[in-house]
Amino acid sequence: MQHHRMLAPALLPAHPLMLAAAYLLALPAGAQERQNPPGEWRSQSADAGGTRVYPDDQINGGNFGELEV
Numbered sequence: 001m002q003h004h005r006m007l008a009p010a011l012l013p014a015h016p017l018m019l020a021a022a023y024l025l026a027l028p029a030g031a032q033e034r035q036n037p038p039g040e041w042r043s044q045s046a047d048a049g050g051t052r053v054y055p056d057d058q059i060n061g062g063n064f065g066e067l068e069v
Contacts, residue, residue: 045052059067
């Protein structure tokens with residue numbers, strides 16, 4: 001039975017322009033986390049962070065008497 005060694009690929013130093021390109025490609029992903037229009041949930045749990053916060057859901061003196069379980 002022969003044993004073969006797995007050779008790790010050589011790690012090449014990353015070129016600064018490649019790093020800059022990767023950074024710039026990642027920027028649009030962060031721009032998608034803008035505030036949603038009131039009442040519109042574009043993802044599960046209201047936002048990408050899963051906060052489930054909606055401004056109209058806040059308890060105040062005007063809606064305290066209308067609370068239900």
